[in-house]
Amino acid sequence: MESKSKKLKRNQERKEERCDLDKLSCLPDSILTHVLSFLDTKSAIRTSVLSKRYRLLWTFSPCLDFKLSEFCTRSLDSYDGYVFSQVKNSSVASFESYVNHVLRRREHSNLTMFRLSLHKDVGLEFTENCVNYAAQHKVQHLRIRGFVKRKPLTLPKLLLTSSSLITLHLHNATSYCIELPKSVALPNLKVLRLKNFQFSNKNFNGQVFSGCSSLEILVLSKCCIKPGNSLKILDVNCLNLKNLEIKYWRSPWKCYDEHMINVSAPRLASFKFQGHLARVNFKEALPCLDEACIDLCYPTSCFGVDASERKLRTSERFLSVLRDICNVKFLSLSLKTIEILSVLPDLQVCALTIFENLRFLKFTTEDKYREKTMRIETVMRLLERIGTDVLVLDGSKEQKQKLLPESANCKSKHKDATHIAIPANVIHFFLESSPAAEFLSVEIPKASSDQE
Numbered sequence: 117m118e119s120k121s122k123k124l125k126r127n128q129e130r131k132e133e134r135c136d137l138d139k140l141s142c143l144p145d146s147i148l149t150h151v152l153s154f155l156d157t158k159s160a161i162r163t164s165v166l167s168k169r170y171r172l173l174w175t176f177s178p179c180l181d182f183k184l185s186e187f188c189t190r191s192l193d194s195y196d197g198y199v200f201s202q203v204k205n206s207s208v209a210s211f212e213s214y215v216n217h218v219l220r221r222r223e224h225s226n227l228t229m230f231r232l233s234l235h236k237d238v239g240l241e242f243t244e245n246c247v248n249y250a251a252q253h254k255v256q257h258l259r260i261r262g263f264v265k266r267k268p269l270t271l272p273k274l275l276l277t278s279s280s281l282i283t284l285h286l287h288n289a290t291s292y293c294i295e296l297p298k299s300v301a302l303p304n305l306k307v308l309r310l311k312n313f314q315f316s317n318k319n320f321n322g323q324v325f326s327g328c329s330s331l332e333i334l335v336l337s338k339c340c341i342k343p344g345n346s347l348k349i350l351d352v353n354c355l356n357l358k359n360l361e362i363k364y365w366r367s368p369w370k371c372y373d374e375h376m377i378n379v380s381a382p383r384l385a386s387f388k389f390q391g392h393l394a395r396v397n398f399k400e401a402l403p404c405l406d407e408a409c410i411d412l413c414y415p416t417s418c419f420g421v422d423a424s425e426r427k428l429r430t431s432e433r434f435l436s437v438l439r440d441i442c443n444v445k446f447l448s449l450s451l452k453t454i455e456i457l458s459v460l461p462d463l464q465v466c467a468l469t470i471f472e473n474l475r476f477l478k479f480t481t482e483d484k485y486r487e488k489t490m491r492i493e494t495v496m497r498l499l500e501r502i503g504t505d506v507l508v509l510d511g512s513k514e515q516k517q518k519l520l521p522e523s524a525n526c527k528s529k530h531k532d533a534t535h536i537a538i539p540a541n542v543i544h545f546f547l548e549s550s551p552a553a554e555f556l557s558v559e560i561p562k563a564s565s566d567q568e
Contacts, residue, residue, distance in 0.1 A: 178228035180218070182246075185235045187211045212242045219249055226280070227255040234263035235289060243269050251275035259285040262293030269294045276300045283307035299323035309335040315350055316342040322351040333359040340366035341375045350377045357381035358404075364391035369426070372433070387441060393430050398440040408441045410434075411450035411480070424459075431456045442471050447546075448478040451536070451561075458539035474550040479538065481561040489557040496547060499540060506537040509558055536560045 187210075215232075230250040232243070243264060250258055251274040258281060262269050275281070276297050282304055286294050288311065296310075296319040305328045313336075325331070331354045341350055352360075360381065367375045369392070376395045385404050389396070390411040412434065414426050434457060441447075449457075457463065488509055498507060536558060547553065 177222075178225065180222075180227065180229070180250075181231045182211075182215050182218075183231070183233040184208070184211050184238070185233065187214065208236055208238055212239065215242075215246065219246075224253065227253040229257040229259075230255045231259040233259070233261040235261075237263055237265045240264050240267055240269060244272075247275060248272050251278060254278070254280040256280055257283045259283075259287075260294065261287040261289055263289040264293045265290065268292045271295070271297055276302070279303055281305050283309075285309040286311070286313070288312040296320065297324060300327040302328050304330055306330055307333040309333075309337070310339060311335075311337040313339045314342045315339065315347060316345045317347040320347060320350070322353060325351070326353045328354065329356065331357055333357075333361075335361040335363070336365070337361070337363040338366055341371070343368055343371055348374050348376065350375075351380075352377060353380045355380070355382065357384055359386040359388075360384060361388040362390070362394060362396065363388075365394035367394060387444075389437075393433055393437075395433075396437060396440070402441060402443050405441060405444045407446045407448070408444045409448040409480075410437070410453050412453040412456050414456060427456055428459050431458075431460050435460075443473050444471065445473050446476045446478070447471070447474055448480055451479055451481050451559075454479055454538065454542050457545075458542050460541075463541045463545045471546070471550040472552065474546075475552060475554050476557070477546055477550070477553060477555070478557040479559065481536075481559045483561045484559045485562040486560045487557060488560065489555055491555060492547065492553045495543065495556050499543060499547075506539055507543060508535050508537045509560060 227250060230246075230253075232246050234243070243260075243262065247258075247260065247269070251272050255278075258275075260269075271294070277300070279302075281302055284302070284305060284307070286296075286309070288294055291312070291314070294313075296313055296315070298319060298321055300323070308325075308328060308331055325334070334352065334354065334357060341347055360379065362377070365377075372393075372395055376397055378397050378399055380399045382400050382402070383404050384398075384402050386407045386409075387402075387405065388409040391413060393412055393414075412430060414423065414430050434453075495507075538558065543556070
């Protein structure tokens, strides 16, 4: 008979052979669940059919990602003894059943990430249960795209006082899907993104920001102050804030003078603004500001709006923003912003603001074809050769610059390239205001179909 020691040795050899064939499966559970965390939830669950080793491994995954849009466009397989819909047009009810099943089967370990993305009307109770589950399992990164028509989602107190929450993304797919809390106590929250929220005296008193003592990144996208409301000022008091983004602010133009965003962020390092100009007031100097990116726009075809007048008023008001960010080291302005700024007839006379720290100036475009960077000395020499015309840059591969009158017919020899004209008064304005500037970079767009 085979001795016990020989049998153990043979079993060990077989085990080593199997591990050589599947080294991934021989890794500890903690590592495998970490690997699964990089997959979406559906893909992670599908690994349960690989072997008994993986059958319940997905239940330990620290990341849950539920997107209704993907559920409704993909057929779902049968796995883990549970049959999901296999029809192409999966219903909202089957999505709720799928999510509830996953939450019931999952081991009750803490969550690193939880995302719920809805594009159809889903039951309020279901959405509340999902958010409660995330809060109870001490989620660190939470993303909710709400879609509730009848009654808005109220965030649970357990979430609003969470010490584990690091990032919070809240998106109203339609108006009033998620009720904005008046106050929070989130000591470790570093990233807050709010999209499509309307601030009023009923949901805002400033504490939603001041209650996030560690907040470093704040993004307000498609938000506004409710017109006709007693709330006129949005106070953003974040002493540790480093990055602020305001994208497509939706307060109407008629409310520009009465609606204001007061920002108190002495450590701000990056400021990005995109869309129609809003009245942003920085209450203190910004000594740490490294980067500012501005992409302004103005209405060109709105009924009852004088586009030229709006453009001029936007440029006048934009000058006050430039004065607030005068400590910036890297300034990026879109070509639309340059166009707006250039309409001021006495722009160079307005060069009272001194950008003492500005080193790099960049003009950006939406459809970038090529980027050209020049030393400021080169730009100044080019400007000396023109009067009130424009600086025209060739978009071809050759590193050259051209000076042409604004009325010149500029067609590139290269199919995809175009010329870009920069108003000389804008360049003069910045060069005369920036004694330490070193480089000017210009993004050149692709030629439109009528130019090819």
